[in-house]
Amino acid sequence: MHTSHEVSPSQEQTPATALQAPPSKLRKRFLAGALVLATTAVGAVLIAQQRVKLPGNDWIQLFNGTDLTGWTKIGAESWTVEDGLLHGKGLTKAYGYLETENDYKDFQMSLRFKCVGDGNSGVFFHTGFKPNSVDTTQGMQFEIDCKMMHHTAGVYAEDGRGWVVWPSPENEGVVRMGEWNDYLVEVVGNHYKSRLNGVQMVDFTDPKPSSFDGKIALQLHAGGEGNMQFKDLWIRDLSKR
Incomplete structure (x- = not known):
């Protein structure tokens, strides 16, 4: 911002x-x-x-593009910030997470992701971890896997049930490998929605929910290269409405 500057008599x-x-x-x-x-x-x-630019007055930026403020690393995998992007790299090919410091109950979350390697990822919600461990005590997951027919935007339960809902087969090809994907997820109680690249993928009411509150976490799944990039992470708290 420029401020006005008057010429002094000495300058004249x-x-x-x-x-x-x-x-x-x-x-x-x-x-x-x-x-x-x-x-x-x-x-x-x-x-x-x-x-x-805020998507709306009630949206809050989860990732500032500079550092990992507001996040906590879980496990030994690498989470770094480079050129304004959040990079997750599976160095040991074990499980790794980046967890929010705050808990979230009902929310909408918007982000963009890119699959660079062959690994699997996800957006965990209502999640908790055992102390000093990558093992979860509770939680659900919106899937991220850019390989075909791997159910990106489906919902997986960490309580032993496994998959609770997949996208329809005709929408399995919506995800794009090696390109930026727009991801919007919503959680209200036991009702879960996901939208990928503008396409509605899941609209599901969980008949047996096991958790209603907890952390959000980005995952690097064990076994693959797990090279993921994220940007433009925003959240909208719906529990205060």
């Missing part, structure tokens, strides 16, 4: 020779350079606005 007394306009060629170069700088500055502002 600057010798006239110092205030002479540059020769025409130099003037053109000066103006051209100023135009480039102004255009670049405007572009930078627009990009910055796109990065931080």
Whole structure:
């Protein structure tokens, strides 16, 4: 933001020779350079606005694009921030999680993900972990797996039930390997919804829910390369409505 600047009397007394306009060629170069700088500055502002623009007044940014503030690592896998992106890498091919510091009950969550490796991931919710362990004590999961017919956007229960709902077969090809995918999930009590790349994938009421509150966690599944990228993570708390 620019602030107004008044010329002081001492500045007004600057010798006239110092205030002479540059020769025409130099003037053109000066103006051209100023135009480039102004255009670049405007572009930078627009990009910055796109990065931080809230989807709505009640949406909160979960990932700041700079560091892991608000998150806790679970397990030995790598979670880093590079070029504004959240990178999850399965270095040991074991389970790894990045868990929110806050608990969430009813919410909508919006994010973008990209599958770089062959590993499996997911968005866990209503989740808890054993102390100093990657073993869960409770929770559910919205699936992320960019391989065909691996049920991305389906819901998996961590209470021993396994899969509780899959997307319809005709929607299994909506996910895109190696490209950014738009993911929107919603949890209200035992009612779960997911939308992937603009397509409704799941709208399901769980008949046997085992948890109604807990952490949100991003997962790196054991066994695969598990190279995942995330950005634009936002959450909207619906439990306060």
